[in-house]
Amino acid sequence: xxxxxxxxxxxxxxxxxxxxxxxxxxxxxxxxxxxxxxxxxxxxxxxxxxxxxxxxxxxxxxxxxxxxxxxxxxxxxxxxxxxxxxxxxxxxxxxxxxxxxxxxxxxxxxxxxxxxxxxxxxxxxxxxxxxxxxxxxxxxxxxxxxxxxxxxxxxxxxxxxxxxxxxxxxxxxxxxxxxxxxxxxxxxxxxxxxxxxxxxxxxxxxxxxxxxxxxxxxxxxxxxxxxxxxxxxxxxxxxxxxxxxxxxxxxxxxxxxxxxxxxxxxxxxxxxxxxxxxxxxxxxxxxxxxxxxxxxxxxxxxxxxxxxxxxxxxxxxxxxxxxxxxxxxxxxxxxxxxxxxxxxxxxxxxxxxxxxxxxxxxxxxxxxxxxxxxxxxxxxxxxxxxxxxxxxxxxxxxxxxxxxxxxxxxxxxxxxxxxxxxxxxxxxxxxxxxxxxxxxxxxxxxxxxxxxxxxxxxxxxxxxxxxxxxxxxxxxxxxxxxxxxxxxxxx
RNA sequence: GGCGGCGUACCCAAGUGGCUAAGGGAGAGGUCUGCAAAACCUUUAUGCAGCGGUUCGAAUCCGCUCGCCGCCUCCA
Numbered sequence: 001x002x003x004x005x006x007x008x009x010x011x012x013x014x015x016x017x018x019x020x021x022x023x024x025x026x027x028x029x030x031x032x033x034x035x036x037x038x039x040x041x042x043x044x045x046x047x048x049x050x051x052x053x054x055x056x057x058x059x060x061x062x063x064x065x066x067x068x069x070x071x072x073x074x075x076x077x078x079x080x081x082x083x084x085x086x087x088x089x090x091x092x093x094x095x096x097x098x099x100x101x102x103x104x105x106x107x108x109x110x111x112x113x114x115x116x117x118x119x120x121x122x123x124x125x126x127x128x129x130x131x132x133x134x135x136x137x138x139x140x141x142x143x144x145x146x147x148x149x150x151x152x153x154x155x156x157x158x159x160x161x162x163x164x165x166x167x168x169x170x171x172x173x174x175x176x177x178x179x180x181x182x183x184x185x186x187x188x189x190x191x192x193x194x195x196x197x198x199x200x201x202x203x204x205x206x207x208x209x210x211x212x213x214x215x216x217x218x219x220x221x222x223x224x225x226x227x228x229x230x231x232x233x234x235x236x237x238x239x240x241x242x243x244x245x246x247x248x249x250x251x252x253x254x255x256x257x258x259x260x261x262x263x264x265x266x267x268x269x270x271x272x273x274x275x276x277x278x279x280x281x282x283x284x285x286x287x288x289x290x291x292x293x294x295x296x297x298x299x300x301x302x303x304x305x306x307x308x309x310x311x312x313x314x315x316x317x318x319x320x321x322x323x324x325x326x327x328x329x330x331x332x333x334x335x336x337x338x339x340x341x342x343x344x345x346x347x348x349x350x351x352x353x354x355x356x357x358x359x360x361x362x363x364x365x366x367x368x369x370x371x372x373x374x375x376x377x378x379x380x381x382x383x384x385x386x387x388x389x390x391x392x393x394x395x396x397x398x399x400x401x402x403x404x405x406x407x408x409x410x411x412x413x414x415x416x417x418x419x420x421x422x423x424x425x426x427x428x429x430x431x432x433x434x435x436x437x438x439x440x441x442x443x444x445x446x447x448x449x450x451x452x453x454x455x456x457x458x459x460x461x462x463x464x465x466x467x468x469x470x471x472x473x474x475x476x477x478x479x480x481x482x483x484x485x486x487x488x489x490x491x
Numbered sequence: 492g493g494c495g496g497c498g499u500a501c502c503c504a505a506g507u508g509g510c511u512a513a514g515g516g517a518g519a520g521g522u523c524u525g526c527a528a529a530a531c532c533u534u535u536a537u538g539c540a541g542c543g544g545u546u547c548g549a550a551u552c553c554g555c556u557c558g559c560c561g562c563c564u565c566c567a
Contacts, residue, residue: 009495029567042567072565158562164493165563207565229567233495236566259567260496266559270566297504297515303497303560310503313516320515323529365505374505377514384514387530391523460525467527478528487528 001056001367003225004301006233006256007157011369016224017254022058023219024050025253027211027228027236028110030067031091032076035098036276037291037306038262038269042229043104044292045259045300045370048417049227051105052366055416063218064107065211066092069114069204074193084194085114098279102288103418109218113210117196120205120213123247124185132246133185136176141188141201148181151242157256158234183239185209208239212247215240226253230260230301231268260303269306277306287427287434289419290314296372296417315490317380318420318427323487324383325407326424327390330482332404336395344394348402354385355409362413372417379410379420424487431488437474444475448484451477 001014016022026046029039050062068088077084092112113120124144127133132150135142148154148162155162165181184206189195195202215223221244228237237256244252261268264275282291285308294314298304340348358378365374386406389399414420422430429441447466454462467477476489 027567030565036567038567040567045567070565159494160563161493230496231562231566234562235564261561261567263560268561268566272566293515294503299505301496302504305503307503309516313503316517317515320529327530371505374513377505380514384531388532391531455525458525464526471528476528479524479526480529485529489528 002369003255003257004369005254006258009159012255014255016058017222020058022053022060022225023063023223024053024060024225024227025063025065025211025215025219025223026107026226027232028064028066029095030070030072031088031095032070032072033091033271034094034278034280036269036271036278037282038229038276040098040102040104040279040282040291041262041295041300041304042227042259043099044102044295044418046227046257047104048296048372049225049257049300049370051416051418052370061109061219062107063109063111063215065214066095066110066112067207067210068092068112069194070207088112088114098283101283102279102291105418111214111218113205113214116210116213116217117198117205119217120209121186121198123209123213123216123243125199126247127185127243130246132243134178135200138176138188139190141203142186143176143184143188143203144186144200145177145182146185146239146243146246148179148183148242151246153245154181154242155238157241158238160234160238183208183235185243208236209243211236211240212244212252215252216244216248221248222250223253225255225257227257227259230258233258259300262304262306264306266305282311283434285434286311287315287318287430289422289427290318292417293318293376293419296419297376299369299371299373301369312490315431319487319490321379321383321410321420322422322424322427324387324390325410325420326485328386328403328407329424330480331390332400332407334482336393336399338395340394340396340399344392344396344399347389347392347394348399351385351389351402351406354382355406358382358409358413366416375413375417376419379414382406382410428487431490435474435488437488439470439473439475444470444486448477448486452484455479 002011003014004011026042029035046064050060053060066088069084073087074084077087080087124133127146128135128144133144133146135144155165162181186198186200186203187206188201188203193204195204215226226237241252263269267273267275269276290311294311295304297314361378362375365371365378386403390403410420432441447470451463451466454466470477470486471489474489476487478485478487
């Protein structure tokens with residue numbers, strides 16, 4: 001397996017630090033607002049990476065944190081005139097609503113910064129002892145800063161030169177810092193701010209220190225994979241490396257993985273620009289599976305331009321997929337009597353070969369730095385092969401069994417991408433709700449029954465009228481040998 | 492200004508030295524169908540921003556030009 005690491009800027013062979021155990025830490029969200037689709041991308045990507053590593057037989061421990069204390073949370077609390085922890089509690093709940101809705105599995109550990117204050121204090125104390133950090137007197141207590149120039153190798157992840165950084169610093173120069181790039185490990189609390197007791201008086205942790213403390217506590221002094229959005233490379237992950245490696249004297253993370261952004265009009269989606277869609281806004285309009293397919297159709301490191309058209313394309317793709325599953329189900333349910341002729345036997349052998357090759361191709365794609373886009377391409381290649389096979393209407397039980405096998409393969413590998421796991425019925429029923437179509441399933445069925453009677457009387461005009469009426473409401477009818485099926489029109 | 496990335500058909504997108512440049516969406520024609528839908532078949536890039544170079548051979552490596560974006564401040 002090859003994994004691209006931001007540290008080396010190359011794809012590297014993936015070899016865990018210890019046997020087949022993989023410790024994976026992904027930076028989660030700061031809980032002060034609803035999550036947007038960019039957060040969804042990061043969650044989906046690392047969810048799939050974790051699933052694939054497990055599929056590959058690794059014993060994965062996945063940790064994803066919540067930053068539940070920070071300036072923005074405090075500001076939000078002040079704006080809403082509620083307690084800071086009411087803000088974080090609320091948005092953690094909302095996070096789960098969104099992510100569960102999207103089908104993101106929970107991480108093995110989902111630690112919160114404020115549950116790890118003592119661990120952070122321990123790390124900071126050690127950094128003080130080792131001379132990597134210094135205190136600064138503040139009103140009512142002391143703050144602690146990390147001295148960036150004491151850490152040899154600062155900038156190695158983001159490829160930044162300390163001198164350039166300082167020369168180009170846009171940060172307001174803080175007189176109390178020895179160097180403008182130094183960052184807070186511990187902040188003395190101001191009047192009215194939340195605080196915890198520490199060797200430096202009342203205060204709260206800086207942003208970066210939580211990940212060091214929680215990664216080390218829940219995974220270990222060295223972790224295999226550390227991930228997050230590309231915007232965390234600097235300064236957050238750079239600072240994490242400095243703190244952690246200064247603290248342990250060991251390599252903090254073996255592989256650094258960063259997902260690309262979601263853009264709108266080519267610009268990064270972000271809270272500050274205001275050009276974002278929240279996850280819940282999207283889920284009002286599109287099926288969660290379409291959102292996941294949209295995200296996974298592009299390699300995780302490339303930018304994705306957000307658009308509703310793209311989401312609709314993803315829906316159409318899924319609809320194609322589920323139509324095929326539906327065809328398989330019909331075929332397997334009533335296999336043609338008799339046995340396969342020579343051509344049929346050849347087709348059976350061919351499809352069998354396709355299924356074997358699919359496994360290889362899927363793994364090859366995913367082994368290459370989790371190339372989900374390529375893997376999905378292989379799914380649809382297989383879908384076409386299956387459709388061709390079904391079109392041949394091969395006689396005999398053997399062919400029916402093979403069609404079921406094909407479905408099982410699709411489902412098995414789909415589950416690694418957390419895609420393609422519904423039944424065709426569930427897909428359409430979900431769409432009926434998501435698209436808020438003005439008909440119920442019962443009404444559709446009733447119309448289908450009426451139309452059936454008309455068709456038996458060869459009253460094509462009446463039958464076509466019913467079909468047109470339903471189509472106007474977004475429902476397509478498909479006449480098949482064993483009856484009429486309905487589906488939601490994607491448009 | 493420093494560092495990094497991107498530019499593949501009508502749209503999205505994979506491919507990063509060598510079989511006919513994956514796959515999805517959209518369009519056109521055909522097969523099937525009472526008619527449709529779905530499915531299948533054919534079709535839509537002698538071409539990979541442009542110009543040079545390296546090479547037996549490049550979308551893929553190198554250089555330059557143009558266009559776009561990201562990080563350097565909180566950010567997935």
